[in-house]
Amino acid sequence: MATLPRLDIVAEQPNQTVDTSAEDDRIESIMKAFHKRLQEEGLKSTKQRDVIVETFFRLDKHITADELLEHVREDLPRIGYATVYRTLKLLVDQNFALPKDFGDGQTRYDPLHNQDPQHDHIICVDCREIVEFTDSVIDERLEALADDHQYSIRRKELELYAECMRTNCPNRPESDE
Amino acid sequence: MATLPRLDIVAEQPNQTVDTSAEDDRIESIMKAFHKRLQEEGLKSTKQRDVIVETFFRLDKHITADELLEHVREDLPRIGYATVYRTLKLLVDQNFALPKDFGDGQTRYDPLHNQDPQHDHIICVDCREIVEFTDSVIDERLEALADDHQYSIRRKELELYAECMRTNCPNRPESDE
DNA sequence: CTAGGTGCAAACAGTTTGCATACCC
DNA sequence: GGGTATGCAAACTGTTTGCACCTAG
Numbered sequence: 001m002a003t004l005p006r007l008d009i010v011a012e013q014p015n016q017t018v019d020t021s022a023e024d025d026r027i028e029s030i031m032k033a034f035h036k037r038l039q040e041e042g043l044k045s046t047k048q049r050d051v052i053v054e055t056f057f058r059l060d061k062h063i064t065a066d067e068l069l070e071h072v073r074e075d076l077p078r079i080g081y082a083t084v085y086r087t088l089k090l091l092v093d094q095n096f097a098l099p100k101d102f103g104d105g106q107t108r109y110d111p112l113h114n115q116d117p118q119h120d121h122i123i124c125v126d127c128r129e130i131v132e133f134t135d136s137v138i139d140e141r142l143e144a145l146a147d148d149h150q151y152s153i154r155r156k157e158l159e160l161y162a163e164c165m166r167t168n169c170p171n172r173p174e175s176d177e
Numbered sequence: 178m179a180t181l182p183r184l185d186i187v188a189e190q191p192n193q194t195v196d197t198s199a200e201d202d203r204i205e206s207i208m209k210a211f212h213k214r215l216q217e218e219g220l221k222s223t224k225q226r227d228v229i230v231e232t233f234f235r236l237d238k239h240i241t242a243d244e245l246l247e248h249v250r251e252d253l254p255r256i257g258y259a260t261v262y263r264t265l266k267l268l269v270d271q272n273f274a275l276p277k278d279f280g281d282g283q284t285r286y287d288p289l290h291n292q293d294p295q296h297d298h299i300i301c302v303d304c305r306e307i308v309e310f311t312d313s314v315i316d317e318r319l320e321a322l323a324d325d326h327q328y329s330i331r332r333k334e335l336e337l338y339a340e341c342m343r344t345n346c347p348n349r350p351e352s353d354e
Numbered sequence: 355c356t357a358g359g360t361g362c363a364a365a366c367a368g369t370t371t372g373c374a375t376a377c378c379c
Numbered sequence: 380g381g382g383t384a385t386g387c388a389a390a391c392t393g394t395t396t397g398c399a400c401c402t403a404g
Contacts, residue, residue, distance in 0.1 A: 101278045122328050141314050151299050151339035158335045162328035
């Protein structure tokens with residue numbers, strides 16, 4: 001295999017410690033954008049929405065409605081599924097989140113940081129760890145292919161289901177399976 | 178945009194008339210492989226399974242359990258969802274079908290013709306027409322990327338959601354939307 | 355004040371499962 | 380004959396909706 005052009009790794013280190021103030025800035029700017037959008041749409045800003053949205057972006061992972069609800073309940077114990085689902089739909093409609101189906105029966109929501117190019121995923125079939133990547137070679141080729149077929153791309157979905165190389169990857173079926 | 182290397186279009190003409198005897202041969206060889214697999218696994222061959230599998234491969238499209246049931250009912254009016262779902266799961270387990278989620282809330286099943294390379298899809302967001310394609314440039318690049326990340330690909334999922342260029346494409350939201 | 359948002363419970367859609375009966379090997 | 384498959388209905392899961400009450404603008 002020849003050496004490849006540089007890879008643009010978008011996010012490869014989950015659970016990493018992050019500079020707290022930088023993180024706060026990030027969240028603040030997202031919340032500001034969110035409130036602006038609400039206003040533009042004539043929608044209301046509520047405590048629930050704020051907590052849900054902030055939690056969603058603070059956790060910053062491919063989360064399910066279920067998981068999100070659980071986290072939000074720490075702040076708002078009386079919140080129900082309906083509000084979480086409705087807020088997630090709002091985020092999707094307003095392009096703050098992208099729903100993804102990785103084939104395990106529940107929708108996951110991918111936080112969209114502003115104008116992030118759409119990224120793709122490698123998902124370990126055993127441990128379910130998800131790595132994000134983008135690659136311009138792929139993207140350009142896809143554009144060209146769509147063009148050839150007379151289609152104009154709105155969005156793409158590209159996932160590689162693969163085995164990670166970690167020797168201690170859990171759930172890996174062994175030879176004795 | 179420069180001219181591209183040849184595209185391998187796998188299936189672009191739905192509803193096309195096909196040579197009947199060649200079609201019968203194809204089905205026959207699939208059924209033979211299916212029966213062989215059943216035997217290898219110590220599973221039973223039944224009327225229902227045969228009709229479901231034959232219908233599935235004869236229709237040869239990204240079908241939902243619902244649609245398949247409806248077609249099978251023409252031959253077996255008393256068949257229920259359970260049998261269809263169980264047979265589809267059997268086909269998936271035995272690698273005769275691949276479940277796909279195109280984001281409309283129900284699983285579609287993609288018939289796997291023997292060793293077909295895994296193909297990708299372009300889906301019109303308006304008329305939902307699905308075009309299949311494969312492209313070696315993409316595939317090789319993905320292999321290299323996975324390698325770079327220390328992953329070994331088991332399968333991929335690549336879908337382009339796009340607008341087709343048909344002027345009469347139904348469901349297209351017009352400017353007056 | 356009032357349109358829009360929330361919480362709860364009930365409804366829903368797609369899929370799976372338990373069980374008695376029917377059938378293949 | 381014995382274990383597997385089927386058909387039916389009931390259960391289950393993830394998600395949506397109806398409605399009375401609440402709250403931001």
